[in-house]
Amino acid sequence: MINDIEIIKTESSKINEVDFDNLKFGSVFSDHMLVCDYKDGKWQAPKIMPYQPITLDPSAKIFHYGQSVFEGMKAYKDADKNVWLFRPLDNCKRLNISSKRLAIPELPEAYFMEGLKALLELDKDWIPTNDGSSLYIRPFVFASGEGFHASPADEYKFIICTAPSGSYFSGEVKVLIEEKYSRSANGGVGFAKAGGNYAGQFYPTQLAKAKGYQQVIWTDDNTHEYIEEAGAMNIFVRINDTLITGPTSDRILDGITRKSIIELAESEGIKVEVRKLTVAEVVEAAKNGTLKEMFGAGTAAVVSPIAGFGYKGTDYDLPKLDETYANFLKKRITDIQTNKVDDSFGWRFKV
Amino acid sequence: MINDIEIIKTESSKINEVDFDNLKFGSVFSDHMLVCDYKDGKWQAPKIMPYQPITLDPSAKIFHYGQSVFEGMKAYKDADKNVWLFRPLDNCKRLNISSKRLAIPELPEAYFMEGLKALLELDKDWIPTNDGSSLYIRPFVFASGEGFHASPADEYKFIICTAPSGSYFSGEVKVLIEEKYSRSANGGVGFAKAGGNYAGQFYPTQLAKAKGYQQVIWTDDNTHEYIEEAGAMNIFVRINDTLITGPTSDRILDGITRKSIIELAESEGIKVEVRKLTVAEVVEAAKNGTLKEMFGAGTAAVVSPIAGFGYKGTDYDLPKLDETYANFLKKRITDIQTNKVDDSFGWRFKV
Ligand SMILES: Cc1ncc(COP(=O)(O)O)c(C=O)c1O
Ligand SMILES: Cc1ncc(COP(=O)(O)O)c(C=O)c1O
Numbered sequence: 001m002i003n004d005i006e007i008i009k010t011e012s013s014k015i016n017e018v019d020f021d022n023l024k025f026g027s028v029f030s031d032h033m034l035v036c037d038y039k040d041g042k043w044q045a046p047k048i049m050p051y052q053p054i055t056l057d058p059s060a061k062i063f064h065y066g067q068s069v070f071e072g073m074k075a076y077k078d079a080d081k082n083v084w085l086f087r088p089l090d091n092c093k094r095l096n097i098s099s100k101r102l103a104i105p106e107l108p109e110a111y112f113m114e115g116l117k118a119l120l121e122l123d124k125d126w127i128p129t130n131d132g133s134s135l136y137i138r139p140f141v142f143a144s145g146e147g148f149h150a151s152p153a154d155e156y157k158f159i160i161c162t163a164p165s166g167s168y169f170s171g172e173v174k175v176l177i178e179e180k181y182s183r184s185a186n187g188g189v190g191f192a193k194a195g196g197n198y199a200g201q202f203y204p205t206q207l208a209k210a211k212g213y214q215q216v217i218w219t220d221d222n223t224h225e226y227i228e229e230a231g232a233m234n235i236f237v238r239i240n241d242t243l244i245t246g247p248t249s250d251r252i253l254d255g256i257t258r259k260s261i262i263e264l265a266e267s268e269g270i271k272v273e274v275r276k277l278t279v280a281e282v283v284e285a286a287k288n289g290t291l292k293e294m295f296g297a298g299t300a301a302v303v304s305p306i307a308g309f310g311y312k313g314t315d316y317d318l319p320k321l322d323e324t325y326a327n328f329l330k331k332r333i334t335d336i337q338t339n340k341v342d343d344s345f346g347w348r349f350k351v
Numbered sequence: 352m353i354n355d356i357e358i359i360k361t362e363s364s365k366i367n368e369v370d371f372d373n374l375k376f377g378s379v380f381s382d383h384m385l386v387c388d389y390k391d392g393k394w395q396a397p398k399i400m401p402y403q404p405i406t407l408d409p410s411a412k413i414f415h416y417g418q419s420v421f422e423g424m425k426a427y428k429d430a431d432k433n434v435w436l437f438r439p440l441d442n443c444k445r446l447n448i449s450s451k452r453l454a455i456p457e458l459p460e461a462y463f464m465e466g467l468k469a470l471l472e473l474d475k476d477w478i479p480t481n482d483g484s485s486l487y488i489r490p491f492v493f494a495s496g497e498g499f500h501a502s503p504a505d506e507y508k509f510i511i512c513t514a515p516s517g518s519y520f521s522g523e524v525k526v527l528i529e530e531k532y533s534r535s536a537n538g539g540v541g542f543a544k545a546g547g548n549y550a551g552q553f554y555p556t557q558l559a560k561a562k563g564y565q566q567v568i569w570t571d572d573n574t575h576e577y578i579e580e581a582g583a584m585n586i587f588v589r590i591n592d593t594l595i596t597g598p599t600s601d602r603i604l605d606g607i608t609r610k611s612i613i614e615l616a617e618s619e620g621i622k623v624e625v626r627k628l629t630v631a632e633v634v635e636a637a638k639n640g641t642l643k644e645m646f647g648a649g650t651a652a653v654v655s656p657i658a659g660f661g662y663k664g665t666d667y668d669l670p671k672l673d674e675t676y677a678n679f680l681k682k683r684i685t686d687i688q689t690n691k692v693d694d695s696f697g698w699r700f701k702v
């Protein structure tokens with residue numbers, strides 16, 4: 001536990017400028033932010049202050065060597081105005097797993113958890129209550145230490161910002177199964193939420209967009225025969241009545257939504273297989289009609305049904321079913337997240 | 352060509368605070384920097400201003416998605432106080448190759464070249480003249496546009512800073528041939544000078560340092576059987592009297608020093624092979640005494656002889672020869688760079 005967090009409150013809230021009925025994703029920011037500095041070999045006490053610009057030397061290593069990691073979480077408010085998080089300690093632990101791989105000093109869990117709670121208490125009016133909206137939370141750590149030597153920085157900043165947000169995707173999601181580019185290497189940093197993993201996806205995703213797809217489904221960099229994950233979601237495929245998702249590895253992010261969906265589905269009697277999944281198998285299932293659904297799972301995208309996929313120049317449409325695992329599981333998980341139903345898993349966390 | 356670059360000069364130079372006889376690498380910065388903003392869909396006119404902090408919104412995409420690329424160059428001053436660069440247009444072109452892969456808008460070549468020349472003219476007193484020292488030049492581009500959506504930014508900054516620098520390595524360099532971690536994927540961003548490629552190397556390099564090695568030699572991520580490159584250098588191996596270096600690929604940076612060394616060596620009658628090189632072959636050559644030299648080649652490290660390497664728990668020492676290709680080629684290239692000899696290649700560029 002940490003002692004009282006120093007709080008400097010804003011003198012003029014911006015909340016009245018926000019149209020909570022027409023929120024985009026992650027583009028307006030709440031009044032306050034949490035800032036914690038790593039210097040002199042340790043993480044200093046976190047502080048809460050008005051949301052404000054960051055000033056850095058041009059030689060700060062974040063500009064040159066991509067030393068940064070982040071997390072994505074959401075806060076929900078129920079009908080009684082209680083504030084809820086979903087498995088926040090898992091985000092905290094994953095942030096440290098990412099940090100370790102990027103040679104960033106790990107953060108004390110209490111700084112993350114207590115800091116986050118204090119920030120949410122202060123900015124709880126920013127949590128939207130409309131269906132499908134939530135307060136998106138962005139904890140991140142980056143190298144603020146200076147110098148042009150390609151080596152780890154000696155100073156870092158851990159910051160939490162929050163953004164009232166609507167849904168991540170608008171409209172139908174079609175995906176392109178990638179044959180040329182890749183997201184991560186064996187023995188690389190793909191399992192970490194490292195900044196550099198995202199920038200590397202932008203160009204191939206732009207190429208896919210120009211062809212009419214919203215996302216790329218990454219395949220392994222060596223053979224491009226195995227389905228890995230999407231830009232910000234893990235991928236599930238339903239063949240007949242079995243739900244299949246690939247195993248995590250050092251190339252794939254261990255998604256919190258993914259593992260929750262696996263548990264939820266199993267507890268509802270849905271057969272789940274966690275195993276390597278080839279593109280060939282999915283194409284074959286699409287052709288013979290056994291491919292019923294594909295969907296992505298992630299904090300930002302929640303559960304996002306996929307309407308079709310492209311592969312080697314051919315487009316495959318997914319059937320339009322009345323009852324889908326995707327909709328069923330999406331409702332189950334959001335009902336738990338927003339405190340509409342009991343949570344037998346112990347995932348919900350009261351702020 | 353661009354019109355006159357706006358120049359705001361510093362009011363108090365810091366040059367007298369610098370000990371030019373004891374320069375580290377990239378840790379003191381010259382008086383001015385060049386800044387060029389991308390906004391409203393185009394690169395705005397570059398400006399030169401006093402070296403100063405950069406202010407960014409906490410949601411600037413550089414902090415979250417690693418969208419950044421950079422270059423590394425050096426300026427030299429000869430006995431007549433002329434200022435020289437080495438193949439600068441190649442750095443400019445490579446910056447744009449990197450940018451394209453990272454979905455960053457490409458920069459007009461004139462902004463880079465004319466901006467750099469104007470900056471060097473202004474700060475030419477910062478170019479050290481001691482042997483082995485030079486003015487290290489760091490052009491970089493990063494995403495300053497805002498928002499938590501994982502997609503390319505709409506605003507960027509291109510900046511050039513310079514730092515009078517001593518040598519990159521101090522002392523003997525021993526390397527570890529990596530068996531587990533990797534630097535880049537097939538179809539990934541390894542060929543780009545993208546920030547994220549460097550952060551990913553820090554942790555494996557820390558592990559190697561703890562075992563007494565200064566650098567990691569990366570191998571392919573799939574089999575770890577092929578020698579690729581080092582953290583900031585391409586790698587050359589001399590077996591008997593043949594110099595061997597791996598081919599470039601989408602996993603390997605196309606080093607300007609590497610290609611210059613290949614040309615130089617060939618022009619001096621040294622047999623050069625550009626071909627895939629296995630770890631097994633190097634180990635075998637070390638065992639049977641045909642492995643004469645290994646060295647790294649890069650702008651920062653110039654030509655850095657490698658004293659020995661570790662692989663699968665065994666250390667292999669390189670012989671200590673009186674006359675080495677490394678020393679010979681290092682002298683040839685630095686003599687050209689610093690205008691001590693004729694440059695029949697047309698590499699030297701007068702500022
Ligand atoms: C690459 C990637 N895969 C999967 C996910 C899903 O993870 P989570 O469910 O923990 O949000 C994310 C992030 O949200 C991601 O960035
Ligand atoms: C990964 C990597 N390889 C090789 C090099 C050498 O390239 P150059 O000779 O152009 O400096 C560098 C950079 O300097 C590098 O960062």
